[in-house]
Amino acid sequence: MIRHGDCLDESLYPTDPVDLILFDPPFPPKKQQYTQIWSDPHNPLESIVTPTPKEYPQWWDRLCHLLQLKLKDSGWFVVKSDDYGSKIIFPITSQYFDYLGDVIWNKINIGLGYYLRKQHEVLSVYRPKKPKNTYWARKMRKGVPKVGWHGASKERSFGSVLSILKIKNGILGQQFQQHINQSPVKLWYPFLKWMCPQKGSVLDPCAGIGSVGIACKQMGRKYHGIEIDQEYVDVGNTRIKKASNQTLESFHTVSNDRR
Numbered sequence: 171m172i173r174h175g176d177c178l179d180e181s182l183y184p185t186d187p188v189d190l191i192l193f194d195p196p197f198p199p200k201k202q203q204y205t206q207i208w209s210d211p212h213n214p215l216e217s218i219v220t221p222t223p224k225e226y227p228q229w230w231d232r233l234c235h236l237l238q239l240k241l242k243d244s245g246w247f248v249v250k251s252d253d254y255g256s257k258i259i260f261p262i263t264s265q266y267f268d269y270l271g272d273v274i275w276n277k278i279n280i281g282l283g284y285y286l287r288k289q290h291e292v293l294s295v296y297r298p299k300k301p302k303n304t305y306w307a308r309k310m311r312k313g314v315p316k317v318g319w320h321g322a323s324k325e326r327s328f329g330s331v332l333s334i335l336k337i338k339n340g341i342l343g344q345q346f347q348q349h350i351n352q353s354p355v356k357l358w359y360p361f362l363k364w365m366c367p368q369k370g371s372v373l374d375p376c377a378g379i380g381s382v383g384i385a386c387k388q389m390g391r392k393y394h395g396i397e398i399d400q401e402y403v404d405v406g407n408t409r410i411k412k413a414s415n416q417t418l419e420s421f422h423t424v425s426n427d428r429r
Contacts, residue, residue, distance in 0.1 A: 171410070172383060172395035174403045177375035178232055184394045187242040189370035192361055192382055194250040194353055195233075198226045198258040230259050233375065234266040238298065240373060246365040247296040250275070250353070256292045267296035275357060277336035293361075328360045352378065358385040366391050380406030384413040 175182045199222065221229045241247060247267050251259060260269070273293040280289045334357050362385055366372055370391055374382045377395030379402050386393035387410060397403045 171393070172377045172380055172397050172403050172406045174398075174400050175396060176398055177396050178229075178236065179396075180236060182396050183236075183240050183375075184371065184373065186371070187240055187245065188373040188394065189242055189245050190361070190366040190391075191237055191241055191245070191247045191249075191373045191375070192358060192365075193248075193374045193376045194378065194382075195230075195376040196221070197252055197255040198230075199223050226258065227262060231262050231265075234263055237373075237375065238266040241298055243298055245298060246361075247298075248273075248293055248361050248365070249296075250291055250293045252288065252291050256294055260294070263294070263296060266299065268299055270295045270297060271330065274331045276331055276333040278333060279336060328364060332357065332360065353381050355381050355384045355388070358382050359389065362386060362389045362391055377406055378402055380410045383410040387413050 173182050237247065247263075249259065249263070256272070263269070271294075273295065275291045275293060277289055277291065280287045334354050336354065358381065362372065368390055372382065372386050372391050372393050374393065374395045377383065377397040380395060383393045383395050383406060393410070395406065397406060
């Protein structure tokens with residue numbers, strides 16, 4: 171379920187630490203005119219509130235400070251951004267979490283613009299800065315280092331490129347976009363499968379219209395969402411409620427899925 175409020179409001183967060191923080195925050199803006207409220211006059215839901223370029227680093231620092239307190243020592247932290255945004259948030263996020271690497275979302279269709287037209291976004295993967303309490307460290311102390319750093323293994327891994335057709339707001343898209351930065355639900359499947367145990371808990375502090383929440387419901391994970399826009403909260407909770415509650419543990423390999 172998605173709760174209405176500011177992601178910096180600690181009272182909205184679950185009491186117990188979660189297994190996975192998985193979210194798609196507003197991207198760091200490049201220009202002043204695209205900040206605060208970015209809207210489409212033809213669709214009242216096509217809007218998003220974003221901190222200004224000067225405010226964004228401070229906002230992100232406060233959010234990371236709060237989120238590190240809400241993640242288990244064995245948990246995972248995954249945040250989606252574009253290549254520009256990942257460069258802005260990386261030095262701040264690295265103060266609170268250990269960086270493991272990036273997963274590239276290949277959206278298949280080329281984006282708008284000139285010169286380098288974007289066809290991808292970046293999902294950066296982090297772990298808590300508490301190696302002495304990790305699964306790997308405990309195994310090392312017992313003398314049985316059967317897995318790599320932070321508990322990774324070949325059985326708990328997937329490729330670093332996910333090719334999934336993006337949701338477009340137009341007649342050529344697979345389905346109509348209800349959020350200005352809406353992601354396909356299947357994008358979140360591999361992260362939920364490999365980074366969160368069955369019936370584990372997931373925190374999404376920038377929930378939007380609940381795509382992560384739908385994936386959690388389908389994968390049998392507990393979902394905690396927070397969203398500042400009441401319209402998005404209503405749409406998101408409706409989508410989650412209507413989504414199938416049939417547990418989805420097996421799915422097609424998404425790295426080459428173009429459907």
